[in-house]
Amino acid sequence: MSNHNYVPSSKLGKWFNDRLPLLSLSAHVTEYPTPKNLNYWWTFGGILTFCLVAQIITGIVLAMHYVAQADLAFASVEHIMRDVNYGWLIRYFHANGSSMFFLAVYIHIFRSLYYGSYKSPREVIWILGMMIYFLMMMTAFMGYVLPWGQMSFWAATVITNLFSAVPLIGESITNWLWGGYAVDSPTLTRFYALHYLFPFLILGLVILHIWALHIPGNNNPIGIDIKKPSKDTVPFHPYIVIKDLYALLIFLILFAFFVFYAPNLLGHPDNYIEANPLVTPTHIVPEWYLLPFYAILRSVPDKLLGVVAMFASIFVLVILPWLDTSKIKSAVFRPLYKQFYWILVLDVFLLGYMGAMPAEGLYLLVARVATAYYFIHFIIILPILGFKEKTIPLPLSISEPVLNGTPNLEENNKTST
């Protein structure tokens, strides 16, 4: 926070700024000292902000035409696709936008895991991020229910039924969630109301997330604390703004490809069949971004414990700053952690794949092993690794490795091992 003493040049500006320091805020954001060695994995914060705003704007337009009533919902979506001006574009943007949002958030989270951005003094940023992620999943799930296709209906049935696993009051909870004795119009209407509400909660958390970020400043690929501002930093504007913009545009090319040329590739064909409580689809699968959790849920034989495992898989992430005992942030200087990191990435991909497959035979076995490994990584490997691992010496500043040519970290690795 470097701009507490910012003074606007105009008299009016000063008058206003004394009463509401918006100009100070804007000066702070402009000059915010950012490590100059941030790589492109750091651009996803900006991309995610874009995704959230785009989802909110397209979502509000869709809400103007959508009808949240079981007999009319499916037809109202078709009305949007056919009769609303550019309704098809807005809906495809919104539907694929959720996938792109999750793609970006997964990259963002895994970047944080790789470079240790969750560690002191950034624990609160991380926890706020996890809360955002959790709300995103709930929002996406409820959004998926709104078109009221077969997958919408049966996903809602499967997920809300999870709460019936709660001992004693389980059934009351599900009935309360449904607003009746089965998933029906009241369920749809309340999901719609919450689907409209949650993005604004996310927006609030995002503001806190960024606020919390601006206290210690960005982590960086080397993971050392740097003096701010200094030779190691650049002002946010224009250096980071233009870089984020460039990355966003590349991201948008991929986004546009999905929206315009493969708008239904990431969806399920069954969701173009209107919801029918009497016909169960052969495989009920969630959207791709929820598959790893679905695999964890199904790999536990007991329903209640499955639900517990699923929530625990997110909870271990929340307490991650205290599970990881290593003081070194960046995986660049942690040769062992680096390997375990990539195994975890593979493990999560594997879980995702198993989530899409039927829970039987070999698939189920692999899903169980992958689930077990997921928890072992966080609960056993990370705490031990912090004590056992021999790390590579850290450079003193960002400029140091930079001045000796490119940050030849691979070579550093070799010489030290």
Added chain:
Amino acid sequence: MKFFFKTICIFFVLIAFNIQKVEAEENTKVLKVEWSFKGLFGKFDRASLQRGYQVYAEVCASCHSMKHLSYRNLAEKGGPEFSKDQAKAIASNFELTDGPNSDGEMFTRPAKLSDKFVEPYQNIEEAKASNGGAYPPDMSVLVKARSGGANYIYSVLVGYDDPPTDVTLDDGVYYNTYMIGNKIMMPNPLTEGLVEYNDGTKATEEQMAKDVTTFLTWAAEPHLEARHKIGFKAIIYLIILSILAYFSMKRLWSRIEPKV
């Protein structure tokens, strides 16, 4: 930077590989047709759409509804593009119940351009009762509701065959090579010469299947042509803008010494 690009490239390759794999899996199951509406500039074949509508109207429509389409759609850009008068004439062939009038009576009148396609049955129960218990699905978004899409619909239409010796079929159930489970309640709808095309095209089974599938694809995705057109422009625009952003970025960052 290099690493970033490498990773992104790998990511793209993975996606492409997966899509190809998905398509390859579909290929083994269904016939693949070279549709004019596939690809970056894919457009519908106008004549095929008009013929397809004829097949739909004369064959499919007696059982299958298409409740999300309106008669005006037939004259809209990007569709079969019948003239407005032709579409009006088509609509007026159908009768629907409207009302109540000022006397409180319901009455029947010919359909207008603004009306939705008239459905063949009053309700699902009637549809089932008339079709041996099977409900002929609404065709508005059928192509999007089946994995394999247009290729799958086409394959089922031409996939009727005699059952293998080890398969026994109940009454009113037919064997189809491409239908999931190989059993279908719909009798083979297309036989050569079933419809007479105005434009002189020979109405072979394959031709009719192709035309009606094209029509159904348009019905499911009426703005496909606009989507492809806008998409191409949008992506070109984004590419140019990102090149400009790239060089602006290089220029700005060249002030920062040493270069990162």
